[in-house]
């Protein structure tokens with residue numbers, strides 16, 4: 001297919017060349033990198049681990065076919081490579097406790113469309129899956145394309161996925177959640193032949209921060225999602241660290257006090273029993289019981305009040321931040337991250353959380369992390385609630401999924 005006669009390339013076709021020659025594989029790699037993000041050739045080489053020469057060859061070839069557009073910048077290497085006449089669209093999903101977020105982007109555009117609805121795993125697999133499929137269809141239609149152009153779906157779920165089998169190894173949260181079967185096949189009926197790439201939602205959020213947020217060019221990145229529950233994902237050299245069973249990064253179940261409250265995981269005194277959103281709301285309600293009629297109904301609401309002049313809410317957030325800082329100090333002494341990003345609802349509290357968490361981290365982690373020209377630091381998520389869906393979208397686009 002060429003565009004000389006006005007025809008447009010099909011992204012799915014370009015990516016599904018059955019040839020497994022190194023040349024074809026490199027071509028797909030470069031194409032995927034540019035679909036994730038328009039970049040200079042130097043950046044593409046860095047991200048794909050291909051040589052400058054290989055990247056330059058592929059770029060020239062695909063520019064001639066008008067798959068790529070090359071413009072701006074100083075000299076060959078500084079020019080920006082973006083997607084040209086190609087039809088394709090990708091989706092990223094984050095399923096939470098009671099929130100479902102879908103992001104969709106055309107591969108030839110940097111504008112991500114997204115939609116959020118207030119239900120998730122607590123409503124049951126069939127319900128949220130049906131809603132999710134409809135949201136993907138609607139958003140794809142909003143981009144001006146049809147689902148026949150859907151390249152891949154990244155699916156972030158609150159569960160641990162066995163990295164070897166792609167099956168669920170543990171539902172990371174409440175035991176009555178119905179997350180059954182094989183996630184890669186959950187959308188087989190709605191989107192036949194579209195690869196669905198599942199992973200833990202915090203892993204995808206970490207990946208999103210690495211590609212589009214504060215984590216760019218950072219070697220070791222820890223992303224902490226602090227919402228109803230608390231989880232984390234981490235990357236070293238751009239690779240998601242999952243561990244053998246996909247359970248790496250379960251910071252919420254780090255024991256902070258072996259004699260503390262029981263946790264839903266069965267253990268005692270986990271970080272989540274101290275800073276989980278539901279627990280924080282409970283703490284405020286207890287403090288005001290009998291005195292205040294207008295009590296916070298959600299973590300979001302609690303944070304709004306903390307930013308205002310509600311002393312109880314502000315102190316509850318401060319103590320939570322302090323506990324998060326202590327947990328981060330323990331994790332940092334093991335993985336020594338260059339950047340820690342805090343996302344989720346609590347991340348949106350900004351300095352109310354980042355300030356005390358940073359102080360506690362500094363007090364409790366090894367000094368060498370801070371007595372350095374590039375010290376370990378904590379930042380608020382750059383992408384907010386879209387870190388997960390955007391990360392899922394990018395990660396799935398990057399998987400070289402060849403039809404069998």
Ligand SMILES: [Zn+2]
Pocket residue numbers: 252253254263264265266267268270272
């Ligand atoms: Zn626990």
